[in-house]
Amino acid sequence: MNKLFQIRKSIDKKLYIFIAAMSFVILIAVWQAASVSGAVNQVFLPTPGRVLSTILDLFITGSIWGDLYISCYRIFMGFIYAVILGIVLGILAGSFSVTEAFIQPMIEFFRYLPVPAFVPLIMVWVGIGEEAKIAVIFLGTLFQLVPMVADDLRSVPEDYINAAYTLGSKRFKVLWKIIIPSMLPRLMDTLRMMMGWAWTYLVVAELVAANSGLGYSILKAQRYLKTPYIFAGIIIIGLLGLLIDRTFALVSRKLFYWSEGGVK
Amino acid sequence: MLGKKSTRTEICSGSQIEARVANSRIFGRNVTKVYKSRKKETLAIDHVDFDILENEFVSIVGPSGCGKSTLLKMIGGLDDISEGAIILDDQVLKGPGADRGMVFQTYTLFPWMSVEENIRYGLKEKKCPKDKADVIVNKYLDLIGLSQFRKALPKELSGGMKQRVAIARALANSPEVLLMDEPFGALDPQTKANMQLLTRKIWQKEKTTVIFVTHDIEEAVYLSTRILVMSQRPGRFIADIPVFLPYERDLELKDTQEFIALRKEITGILHQGGDNS
Numbered sequence: 001m002n003k004l005f006q007i008r009k010s011i012d013k014k015l016y017i018f019i020a021a022m023s024f025v026i027l028i029a030v031w032q033a034a035s036v037s038g039a040v041n042q043v044f045l046p047t048p049g050r051v052l053s054t055i056l057d058l059f060i061t062g063s064i065w066g067d068l069y070i071s072c073y074r075i076f077m078g079f080i081y082a083v084i085l086g087i088v089l090g091i092l093a094g095s096f097s098v099t100e101a102f103i104q105p106m107i108e109f110f111r112y113l114p115v116p117a118f119v120p121l122i123m124v125w126v127g128i129g130e131e132a133k134i135a136v137i138f139l140g141t142l143f144q145l146v147p148m149v150a151d152d153l154r155s156v157p158e159d160y161i162n163a164a165y166t167l168g169s170k171r172f173k174v175l176w177k178i179i180i181p182s183m184l185p186r187l188m189d190t191l192r193m194m195m196g197w198a199w200t201y202l203v204v205a206e207l208v209a210a211n212s213g214l215g216y217s218i219l220k221a222q223r224y225l226k227t228p229y230i231f232a233g234i235i236i237i238g239l240l241g242l243l244i245d246r247t248f249a250l251v252s253r254k255l256f257y258w259s260e261g262g263v264k
Numbered sequence: 265m266l267g268k269k270s271t272r273t274e275i276c277s278g279s280q281i282e283a284r285v286a287n288s289r290i291f292g293r294n295v296t297k298v299y300k301s302r303k304k305e306t307l308a309i310d311h312v313d314f315d316i317l318e319n320e321f322v323s324i325v326g327p328s329g330c331g332k333s334t335l336l337k338m339i340g341g342l343d344d345i346s347e348g349a350i351i352l353d354d355q356v357l358k359g360p361g362a363d364r365g366m367v368f369q370t371y372t373l374f375p376w377m378s379v380e381e382n383i384r385y386g387l388k389e390k391k392c393p394k395d396k397a398d399v400i401v402n403k404y405l406d407l408i409g410l411s412q413f414r415k416a417l418p419k420e421l422s423g424g425m426k427q428r429v430a431i432a433r434a435l436a437n438s439p440e441v442l443l444m445d446e447p448f449g450a451l452d453p454q455t456k457a458n459m460q461l462l463t464r465k466i467w468q469k470e471k472t473t474v475i476f477v478t479h480d481i482e483e484a485v486y487l488s489t490r491i492l493v494m495s496q497r498p499g500r501f502i503a504d505i506p507v508f509l510p511y512e513r514d515l516e517l518k519d520t521q522e523f524i525a526l527r528k529e530i531t532g533i534l535h536q537g538g539d540n541s
Contacts, residue, residue, distance in 0.1 A: 159368045159370045160372055162360075165340075166439075167385055167434070168390055182374070259376075
C-alpha cells in the first residue's frame with residue numbers, strides 16, 4: 001500500500017492497465033445494475049447491452065453513415081478554416097509586439113463571448129445551411145486557437161533564435177527556418193486540443209440548427225424518447241473524438257521524431 | 265587605464281603566441297547598459313572600455329549578476345547598447361551577424377536537425393557551395409571527434425557532446441570572433457575539464473579570437489591569454505590580467521604553483537571588488 005501511493009512515482013505498467021480497465025468495468029457494472037434492478041426506469045437508462053446492440057444496429061443498417069459523414073464534413077471544414085486563419089494570426093501575435101497589440105486583446109475579448117449565443121446571429125447572417133454549422137465551429141475554435149498558437153511560438157527557446165542570428169540568419173529566415181519548425185510539435189498538441197473544442201461546437205450547432213448529423217440524431221431520438229439512441233449517439237461521438245485524438249498523437253510522434261516524445 | 269597599447273604589446277611578447285597583430289580586432293568604448301523600468305533606471309554596465317586583439321583568448325570573469333553575459337550579448341548584437349559603441353574591424357556594430365559566432369550556456373542545437381545539419385546551418389545561410397560546405401563540415405566533425413555521430417539527433421547526445429557540436433557549428437561559419445557564454449556551466453566537472461582541454465586545443469589550431477564569459481576562475485586561467493575582471497553591478501572592469509602560462513596546456517597545469525597563484529590573485533581581486541559595493 002505504502003508503495004502504491006507514492007506521489008508522482010510510476011507503478012507497474014500491467015497494474016496500470018488493469019486499474020484503467022477496472023474503472024470501465026465498474027462503470028458498466030453500476031450502469032447495468034442500476035437499469036436491470038429497476039432502480040432507474042429502463043426508458044431513461046437502457047442497459048449497456050441494449051445500447052451496444054443499438055450502436056451495432058446503426059452501423060449494420062447503415063443509417064448512421066449519413067449522419068457520420070455530414071458531421072465529419074462540418075468538423076473538417078470549420079476546423080480547417082479556423083486552423084489556417086488561427087495559425088497565421090497566432091504566429092503574428094506571438095512574433096511581433098506590433099501585431100500582438102493589434103490582434104491579441106481583441107481575440108481575448110471574443111474568447112469570452114459564448115459561441116452558442118452567436119448561433120441566432122449566425123442563422124440570421126448565413127441562414128441555416130451548412131455554412132451556419134461550419135461558422136459555429138469556426139468561431140468556436142478560432143478564438144481559442146489564436147492565443148494558444150501565440151503561446152506555442154513564445155515557448156520556443158530564446159537562445160535558438162539568438163543562435164540563428166549569430167549564424168547569420170535574418171529576421172524572416174529565423175521565423176521561417178527556426179521558430180516555426182521548432183514550435184510544430186507543440187502546435188500539433190494545440191490542434192489536438194482544438195479538435196475537442198470543434199466536436200463540442202459541432203454538437204452545439206447540430207442541436208440548435210440542423211436536420212442531419214450526429215448531434216441532430218441525438219435530438220431526434222430525444223423527441224421520441226428513444227434513449228438507447230441518445231446513448232448510442234453520445235458514445236459514438238466520444239469514440240470518434242478519441243480515435244481522432246489518438247491519430248493526432250500518433251502522427252505527431254512519427255512526424256516529430258526528433259522531439260523529446262517522438263519516435264523514429 | 266585598461267586596454268592601453270603598452271600593456272598589450274607586453275602581453276604579446278610575454279605569452280608565447282606567434283604572429284600577434286598589435287591592433288585590436290574588436291573594441292568597445294564607453295559601453296553602457298541601463299535597464300529602464302517605469303519607476304527607475306538600473307545601471308547594469310557602467311561605461312566600460314575594452315580591446316581584444318587578433319587571436320587572443322580573453323575571459324571575462326565576475327560575480328553573478330555583474331553584467332558579463334549582458335556585455336557578451338551586446339558584443340553579439342543580441343542586446344541593445346544603451347550608450348557607447350563596440351567596433352569590429354572598423355565597423356560600429358549594429359545587431360547580430362555571422363561575423364560573431366556564439367556558444368550559449370543552454371543547449372541550442374536545433375533539435376530537428378542532425379549533428380551534421382546543425383554544423384552546416386550557417387554555411388547554408390551564406391550560400392556556401394555544397395562541396396565546399398562538405399569539406400568544412402567534415403573538418404569540424406573531425407575536430408570535435410564526433411564524425412561517427414554525424415547523423416545523430418541532438419536528443420541522442422550527452423550535454424558535453426551537444427556543446428561540442430555547438431562550438432563546431434559556430435566555428436564552421438569562420439567568425440571573426442567567437443563569443444562563449446558560460447558554455448560549460450551546465451556540465452559535470454569531468455566533462456567540463458575535457459571540454460576545456462578540447463577548447464584550448466581547438467583555439468590553438470584555429471587561432472580564432474575568443475571572448476569567453478565564465479564565473480569559474482580556474483576555467484578562465486586555464487583557457488585564456490588574458491583575463492578581464494568585472495566588478496559587481498554596475499559592472500566595470502577592475503583588472504586586466506595577462507596569463508603567463510605555457511602555450512601547451514594539459515589538465516595537470518591546474519596543479520602547478522603558477523596556476524594556483526594566478527587563480528588566487530584573481531579570486532582576491534574579485535573579493536575586493538565585491539566589498540566595494
